[in-house]
Amino acid sequence: MVFIGIQLVGAIFGLALLYFAFLNFKRNEFTAKEFAVWSLLGILFALLSLFPDSIYPVAEAINLQRPLDMFIILGFIFLITVIFYVYTVMRTTQKKMEALVRKLALDKRDDRRRKQ
């Protein structure tokens, strides 16, 4: 079985994802569930890169000419979902941070006045 360059790149990317997921899990940045999800994604990506024909049955079932098209579409869906999620979390965190910083500023000022 001969693998072309891009397949190897994809496989390395998948394994790198697995590795970084493990690193973050070891550092307690990721929960076990998060580690499992990202690891599975990394492994799947590596396997699909090395054995792209394995998704032919699925591609045929949804009337796509080439498995690569399905790959790309699913990839975009995944990326957009992740970006949307991250954006939502970031906005919520930003609002909470602003409220907290304001509360700290006002409380500290009141404490200073009480001490005077």
Added chain:
Amino acid sequence: MRKPKTTAVIPAHNEARLIAEVVRLTVPYVDTVIVVDDGSRDSTFEEARRAGADVLRHVVNMGKGAALKTGCEHALRQAAEIIVFLDADGQHDPRDIPDFIQELKHRDIVFAYRRFDRRMPLVFRLGNQLINTAIRVLFGIRLRDTQCGFRAFHRQVYEKIRWRAADYVIESEIIMHTAKRHLNYAEIPIKTVYHHSYKGTTVFDGLRILLNLVLMKLRG
């Protein structure tokens, strides 16, 4: 007729060099000066306090809009009846404050406009004109200097113009709310003070302001 209690709110970030002078010049024209030290890494906080301001401090830099909101919340706690915004970099002359208060006798909110001359970099003049035009087209409100932060309003107006922006977009957002809520507004000319280094929004900030204007319009 009793003079309304007037509070100046000055957001400041790394303005240790000028803040004391700005506070000292402002004090004669208002009842209270509130400085919001927005996560400065210099002695802005200490300088403002020494000059006689009531100083609040953000533990991290949050942006002009967030700092002004903190200042307003505190001003309202202190029973301010008129709130005046001015910048900490000395570009607004506090001697203009009485003109704002005079105009506020008949208005909900008063904006200011600078006279654009050759001392202001061309790119800023053009950027200002572009944003002014965008605001006129999108919100139907005609102002000569939409990005000037020197403005004043009555306390009851705050809830009507309360902004979401944490950064420079606040200037445009307040104008948008003024238009949406059909507030009675005016604009007055102010003296423009120039320093050697012009500090203000960049071209990228200008583009971001334009994008935000469109998004605000879409949000309705």
